[in-house]
Amino acid sequence: MPDLLDTYMENRWLIQPNHANILETAHGGYVLKWMDEVGAMASMRFSQESCVTAHINHVDFQRPIMVGDLALIEAYVYDVGQTSMRVRLRAYREDPQTGTQEQTTESYFVYVAIDEDRDPTPVPELTVSTERGKQLQADALSGENGDG
Known part of the structure; x- marks a missing residue:
């Protein structure tokens, strides 16, 4: 049985002008796409x-990711059904020079x-060890x- 930590995934993208909206922040559609991809990998x-x-589920955009920042997406499976998996996804903006992160x-x-x-098709049981x-x-x- 796979363990929760075995499903933990993260990926980073450098926010370039082609990822941005007119405010020079990451377009929400890109952020959702990247979240979906990392969640699928998990x-x-x-x-x-x-x-x-x-x-x-509802998506909370709490703050922007600016051009020049890194978009860090993290995902992990935290609960399963017979054929389904529930995945928590969070995006962060990360300073590429300092590594400072802030959830977005x-x-x-x-x-x-x-x-x-x-x-x-059926999925295995999730263990949390x-x-x-x-x-x-x-x-x-x-x-x-x-609640969180």
Whole structure:
């Protein structure tokens, strides 16, 4: 059974002018695309199957990511159903010179594992065997319910 920490993924993009809106901040559509891609990677790592996006919970854009910043996207599977996985996604703006990070966006996505025929297929049970994993799961569950 895969462990929560085995699903933890992150990726970075340098925000260039072609990613920006007229305010010279990352266009929300790019941020959502990158969140979806990293979330899919986490769910595929967990299920060892192809996965499709089934649901996006509300998305909170808390602050912008400026041109020249790095967009850091992190994702991990924190809960599973029979064929689905719930993934917490957060975006941060990161200073490329100092590494200083500030959270900018948060959401919770649901992915469904699919087989070669593109039909839903079962996923394994999720284990959480470390204190860090337990904290990540608790944070995701409380945040998903609006408590975090």
